[in-house]
Amino acid sequence: MTVATPSPSTAVETDTLVNVDDITIQFDTKKSSVVALRGVSLQIQRGEFIAIVGPSGCGKSTLLRAISGITPTTEGSVSLRGDQVVGPRQDVGFVFxxxxxxxxxxxxxxxxxxxxxxGMDRAEARERCEDLIQFTGLTGFEKSLPHQLSGGMQQRAALCRSLLHQPDVLLMDEPFGALDALTREKMNVEMQRMWRERDMTSALVTHSVAEAVYLATRVVVMGARPGHVVEEFTVNLPRERDYEETMEDPEFHRVAGRVRELLGSASSHE
Structure with missing residues (x-):
């Protein structure tokens, strides 16, 4: 029996982990209908870190929920590793x-x-748990209750929980938005290190332009509802990023400036 050799295009396609293909999401009630997203297409490559920014109410969180399978699409489709997403996925981690x-x-x-x-194997799960606790700097706090932890530590614990089953993609919906500025900066540094050292495929929704550009390899800017992709930017910064140096890098200011310009334009049309 002859085994077919994959074509070059097929080989490239394996690097596309998430494919959002022209999706529209509409929420209907007895009194009204709201189109949250319209005609959104997006690809996430394996090992990539994308940040999604846009004005409030533009459907950023809805997009993440569609990728995870929590929210069904009205039109279009979402696929993960080539399989159509039709419900909540076991291979997705979600940080709220x-x-x-x-x-x-x-x-x-x-x-x-x-x-x-x-229903994971108990011994394997405990081993991964201890590894994540050590990796995120929670060693010594294993027996602490949530109210005994700082906001940053609580979010680290939530992050560990989302990574325990080793998901193919990690989705994060404004995970650091409730933290004070200094703690948020520290969590950004920790998140960048985790993504780099664990080679995680990640997508982050954030309202912070600085956070988006510092963390991401690509920034996706969405426009006002119905949410749609306005523009995407590749962030040409080193994979390993020092926080202070990155804030002074001309590439950081180039991308951040353009993103802010687009967000200002979107806000003026709300």
């Missing part, structure tokens, strides 16, 4: 705006909740 930790569970047991929900 709030840590949503169980107040009666300590850090370790909050992280392991993921394993319980997914």
């Amino acid at each position: 705006q709030r840590p949503a930790l169980m107040p009666w569970r300590d850090v370790r047991r909050n992280i392991l909740l993921q394993a319980e929900m997914r």
Whole structure:
């Protein structure tokens, strides 16, 4: 039997982890209909970090939820590793705006909740849990309850929980928005290190232009509702980024300036 050799285009396609193909999402109620997204197309390559920015209410979070399978599309399709997304996926991690930790569970047991929900092997899950606790600097706080942790530590625990099952893609919806400026900066540095060292494919929704450009390899700017992609920018900065040096880099200012210009234009048309 002859085995077909994949064509060059097929080989390239394997690098596309997420494919959002011309999706429209409409929410209907008895009294009205709201089109949250219209004609949105987006690809995320394996190992890429994209940041999605746009005016409030433009459907950024809805887009993430569509990728995860939480929110169905009205038109168009979303695929992950070539498989159409038709419901919540086991191979996606999601970090929400709030840590949503169980107040009666300590850090370790909050992280392991993921394993319980997914029926993971207990010994394997505990091993991964300890690795993530160490990697995120939570060693020594394993038995602490959420109210005993700072906001940054709570979000680290939530991040560990989302990574426990080793998802193909990590989706983050404004995960650092509720933190103070200094803690948010520290979490940005930690997130950049985790993405780099773990080679994670990541997508982040944020209202912070500086955060988007510092973390991402590509920034996607969306326009006012119905949400649509206005422009995308490749961020030509080193994979390993020092925070202070990046803030002074001409490439950072070039991309950030253009993003702010587009956001200002979008806001003026709301």
